[in-house]
Amino acid sequence: MTRHHAFEPIIIVFCVLILVFIGLVETWSASNYFFFQHFNNPNFLLKRDLIYIVVSFFVAYFFYRLNPQKLRQLIPLLLSLAIIFLIALHLGFGVNIRGAVRWVNFGIFSFEPTEFARFAFILYLADFIDRKYEHLNEINVFIPLFLVFSFIALLIISQPDIGGAFLFAIVVLCVLYIFGFKLSYIGIIAILGIILFSFVFLAHPERLQRLTSFLYHHNLPYQVHQGFVALAGGGFFGRGIGSGSFKSLFLPDAYNDFIIASIGEDLGFLGVSLVIILFFLLIYSIFSIANKLDNYYEKAFVFSAGFLFSLQILINLFSVFHLIPTKGTVLPFVSYGGSSLVVNAMFIGTTLGMSRKL
Numbered sequence: 001m002t003r004h005h006a007f008e009p010i011i012i013v014f015c016v017l018i019l020v021f022i023g024l025v026e027t028w029s030a031s032n033y034f035f036f037q038h039f040n041n042p043n044f045l046l047k048r049d050l051i052y053i054v055v056s057f058f059v060a061y062f063f064y065r066l067n068p069q070k071l072r073q074l075i076p077l078l079l080s081l082a083i084i085f086l087i088a089l090h091l092g093f094g095v096n097i098r099g100a101v102r103w104v105n106f107g108i109f110s111f112e113p114t115e116f117a118r119f120a121f122i123l124y125l126a127d128f129i130d131r132k133y134e135h136l137n138e139i140n141v142f143i144p145l146f147l148v149f150s151f152i153a154l155l156i157i158s159q160p161d162i163g164g165a166f167l168f169a170i171v172v173l174c175v176l177y178i179f180g181f182k183l184s185y186i187g188i189i190a191i192l193g194i195i196l197f198s199f200v201f202l203a204h205p206e207r208l209q210r211l212t213s214f215l216y217h218h219n220l221p222y223q224v225h226q227g228f229v230a231l232a233g234g235g236f237f238g239r240g241i242g243s244g245s246f247k248s249l250f251l252p253d254a255y256n257d258f259i260i261a262s263i264g265e266d267l268g269f270l271g272v273s274l275v276i277i278l279f280f281l282l283i284y285s286i287f288s289i290a291n292k293l294d295n296y297y298e299k300a301f302v303f304s305a306g307f308l309f310s311l312q313i314l315i316n317l318f319s320v321f322h323l324i325p326t327k328g329t330v331l332p333f334v335s336y337g338g339s340s341l342v343v344n345a346m347f348i349g350t351t352l353g354m355s356r357k358l
Helices: 008-039 044-065 068-073 075-093 113-135 139-157 162-178 183-203 205-216 222-234 246-250 259-292 296-320 338-357
Strands: 094-097 100-105
Touching: 008 044, 008 259, 008 338, 044 338, 068 075, 068 113, 068 296, 068 338, 075 094, 075 100, 075 113, 075 139, 100 113, 113 139, 113 162, 113 296, 113 338, 139 162, 139 183, 162 183, 162 296, 222 246, 222 259, 222 296, 259 296, 259 338, 296 338
Parallel strands: none
Antiparallel strands: 094 100
């Protein structure tokens, strides 16, 4: 019989390419005026984004060709590097931007260790589930995983990046749950997490103020308000690429966290709908691959990638639409950001590599 190859990898590649292209165009559209006014170089971010895209393409191809079992052998090294980079943030190697130390500066480029730490730990989690699947609910077996996760999460929180740690924790708990981890244990971990986050909010009252402002005040934050104006200004068909000026003049980070507002002004409701449809197809295809894999290591990794992308997309969109407090979470493959794009390429390349046997 002729073997029918899985169609999901083709959909994933198609969706990622279109999303990256939209992100490239909208990064230029949202940033060219600002960089022309301040640096006389309207194509500054466009050039940098093109470099990140090219690098990400080769990274994705490398991880696609890398045998999943050989990648498995590299987990201790990758996890160690992730922890070293996170620690380096607090040893004078980190760059303070807007009160948070989340980037390591290498001169010509900066790198966000949290992104890489997610990839390394998810590989470790997948390997752990495969090795300990039959004994996952035994406390003495689970403790090592919990300690490693807690240490990485504390390093992320201390940047401070409370939202990033929360996203990380939700992904890990979702994956553990679908592989049979007891709901009662998840509840205990959730309670411990709530206690920890409570202390963090007390240490950083500005974070607590942002949360209470969202819950009890009806005034929209400046960025959210300007995002709504940009979205509304695009109407159904949009003003045309580069023609939407509101995002360039009044909306901070229009090429980053709020890039969906830039898309809405330029491409209208149709453009926003297209992006959401592409994301739906991407996530559906990733979870479909995960369901078809029979190896727990590969299945757990692909499920984790699906959950991570899903939560990032939802948090970004919900923040822009003011359904949750604003959180600096980028829109995968679309928002400007080299670290995010390169690490997402690692996830996609590894997922596609694991799908080759289907």
